[in-house]
Structures are given as C-alpha cells and as structure tokens.
Amino acid sequence: MHHHPSQDELDLAAAGRRRFLTSGASGLGTLALASLLNDDGALADDVSPQFAHFAPTAKRCIYLFMEGGPSQMDLFDEKPKLKELDGQPMPESVLKEIKFAFIQKQSAQLMGSPRTFRRYGECGMALSDLLPHLSTCVDDIALVRSMHGDQFNHLPGQLMMLSGSPLQGRPTMGSWLNYGLGSESKDLPSYVVLTTLGRGLPGGASSWSSGFLPSQYSGTLFRNQGSPVLNLANPKGISRDVQARSLRAINELNFLRLGQTGNPEVASRIKAYELAFRMQQTAPELLDLSGETQATLDAYGVDRKDKPTGTTAGFSGSYARNCLLARRMIERGVRFVTLFLSTWDHHSNLDSGLKRYTQIADQPVTALLKDLKQRGLLDETLVVWGGEFGRTPLGENRVNFKTVTGRDHHPHSFSMWLAGGGVKGGQVIGETDEIGWGVAKDPVHVHDMHATILRLFGLDHERLTYRFQGRDFRLTDVSGQLVSKLLPFS
Helix, strand or coil: CCCCHHHHHHHHHHHHHHHHCCCCCHHHHHHHHHHHHHCCCCHHHHHHHCCCCCCCCCCEEEEEEEEEECCCHHHCCCCHHHCCCCECCCCCCHHHCCCCCCCCHHHHHEEECCCEEEECCCEEEEECCCCCHHHHHHHEEEEEEECCCCCCHHHHHHHHHHHHCCCCCCCHHHHHHHHHCCCCCCCCCEEEEEEEECCCCCCHHHHHCCCCCCHHCCCCEEEECCCCCCCCCCCCCCCCHHHHHHHHHHHHHHHHHHHHHHCHHHHHHHHHHHHHHHHHHHHHHHHHHHHHCCHHHHHHHHCCCCCCCCCCCCHHHHHHHHHHHHHHHHHHHCCCEEEEEECCCCCCCHHHHHHHHHHHHHHHHHHHHHHHHHCCCCEEEEEEEECCCCEEEEECCCCCCCCCCCCEEEEEEEEEEEEECCCCCCCEEECCCCCCCCEEEEEEHHHHHHHHHHHHHCCCCCCCCEEEEEEEEEECCCCCCCCCCHHCCC
C-alpha cells in the first residue's frame, strides 16, 4: 500500500514549492523543476493520490453502456410463465405502489416475449436468438439477472449507474478509478468516451464528468474519425515548434500560479495542456486502422456490407469501429473506456427495435471479447455490458398508442454481464420471479455492482473517498456490498 502523506506534510511541501517558485525561479528552470516534481511524484501527491488497497485482478475497464434500458426478458432472462400469461392483467396489489413512466395501470396487461432461447457453452447459459455471436462467449461471461435500482427515468437512472447518484455533479466511475489508481499512459487520456448516438444522451457531459474531483479525472470525448478531439490540431501556419514554445510560456505562468495558490485545478490545467500537445502525435495514430488485418476489421464489422434492420450501415460501422478503438486504447494504457450506444428505449416496436440494435452491437462486442482474449488482454481488462435499467413485463399501453408493442422503464429487476478482469465467467448470478417483475434470489443493487468493480481494481469502496463540502463522498454513497460470486478470490 502506498504511503499517503498527511495534510501537514502536503502543506509543508506545497509551501516550499511556492517559496521556490516565487523567489525568482523562472523560464526553463521552472519547467525543469516541474518536470522533476512530476517525475518523483511530489506534484502528483497534491492532485493524483494512489489508494490501491488490495492486489488488483483488473487494470483496465471497457464499459459498454447501452443507453435507454435493454429489455432483459427478450435478451437474457427467459420467462416461459410470462409468455403463458400474455394478455393477462397484473394483480392490483402488485401495482398499487409502483410508479411508471408511461404505463396506464388500470388497463395494463402482461406481455410475453416472442424470442426463442437456447442454452449455450459448457455452462449452459440461456440467451435469446437475438444474440447469436455473444452465445459463443458465454463461458467467459458472468450474467447478473438480479440487478435492481431506484430510478425509473433515463437521466437519473443513467447518472445512478454511471456515478452512483441520480444527481448531476457527481464523479463517474471512470473518474473514481483514475483518481484512485492514476494513469498508465502519458500520451493519451486515462479516461476516454466514445459515442454512437441515435437520439443522444440525456445527461450529456455529466455522463463522463469528474464532478467535484479535480477536472483532470474527467472523461475525454473522442471522435472515431478525423481529429479525435475538437481543436486538437494546430491552426494553419502554426508549426509544432511554435506550439511547443507557446506551451512553455503558458506553463511557466501556470506553475507560478500553482505555487502561489496551491489550487489543484491549476495543476489539472497544466496536465491538460501537456497532454493535448503529446496527443497531437499519438491520437491520430490511434485512429489509424490501416495496421489492422482485414480479418480483424471483418470480425468487428467495421466495413460490414450488410445493413442492420431499420438503420444505416454507417451507424452500425461507427459502433463496430468504436469497439475496435476501445481495444487499441487499452493496449496504449488508457485505463477506462466508455462506449455509449443510444438508444434501447423501446416503448413501441420492441421486436424490430431489438433486432436493429442487437444487429449493431452483437457482432462487434463479441469480436472485442475474442480479440482481447486472443491477445492476452482479457485477464486484466474488465468488460461491462448494461444500461440504466430494464423493461417491464407489462406491455406499454400509453395514451394514444393504438397497439401495445413495447415495454416501459423497469428498475426493479434487470440484467447486466461482465467478463475478464478476474471475473468468474460461465455463470449466472441471481434470479427474478416467474414473470420478471422483481428479484427472487441474490439481489444486486447498483451500489453493490460498483463496490465489486472497485474491488476487482484493488480498491475498497468504503475507503476510496474524497472530501467535499465537509463530507467524505464515495462512489457507493453509504451502501454497497461485494458480489462475492463475481470475485475470483471469494
């Protein structure tokens, strides 16, 4: 475990740096000092604490976030009884205290799934016929069918899943991990976000924010073609040498300001300038797939010729490209990559909508798992798949809907899966009741999942804290229990 300097030690060190920096040191001498401070960790102690509490099994994470709420009973959680009761009403006693986004309780009816389920792999995991590619990897994944949360609308549900709180302004999981463990890459951000958006993300940048943590821990939104980050390239006529001299001048002023105030946001600004300068060379290479074999491009479906139902090949290819880029990023030391695919919010046309989105995601996600495994990266790379909640076993009978063809939001039971990073694969954790309304066995709350993910990275969720406005905050708020069945050392 790393030595954590006391506040008195930090104050003394900061005071010494301020005296030196304001006593006439300037120019390249200041930059040299800053470089030395960074190299020996003195500057990093102020803004980049290291909190590893246990030996980790995971070093990197790829979070495949399926925005909108995928329907678990049509993908992962077969419910023969629900199909048998199709068209029947739910007991009024069950619905009495339940809130829905759109369902009209008085006339709501159960809606069975039209999908066919089969068992796959040595573990015999049952999956829907909409997941033919993922079915070949079931012995590597742990499927959690007993997830539950508290939020039934998209924005608070997504924030809860991403940051442990339904409120905006809290650090996301990628920020917490990088705050606790630091970065493995000097040339790329340690937390990167890639989006493939249909209708967009309700939370926008809140979905990858560092909240009250120093801004250096925020996610960096990448584009998957062209310039990866807006305004990263130099303006026309500005050479790299001119850019370097400008950066030196800016950083001299920033280091002087840091010495005067000790404000960690100034240190974050310095790191951002330096990282952006290095990224001008490394990021374009990252996005250049010309070194990938045609077999790899075909496996992910980057140039796929088939057109998924109801979409364009460009949209499908964009997500496939993002999956391949996620592998390239973790190879280069990026610690946390989030891939958003929007939107699985099927209030109507559920069957055709799921066909569309599984055709987009199933092939590249499976290729990612197999690619990581083949390259020896899966053991230390945690892959997480899931949305903000699931869907109701009731059909959605919204006012003005002529037919019932979709499902409403449902936080009371839904499914997620994990693979790699030390997770015990080839198993199903938890059960829902016979119609998929609630959890019947081994409930896993959102905070429990977060606590377990942190543990895989060697972090104790109760000890990874940040003091803000007089309170010690953490990703799991004031709850969270480890899901022992997911852990390799339980």
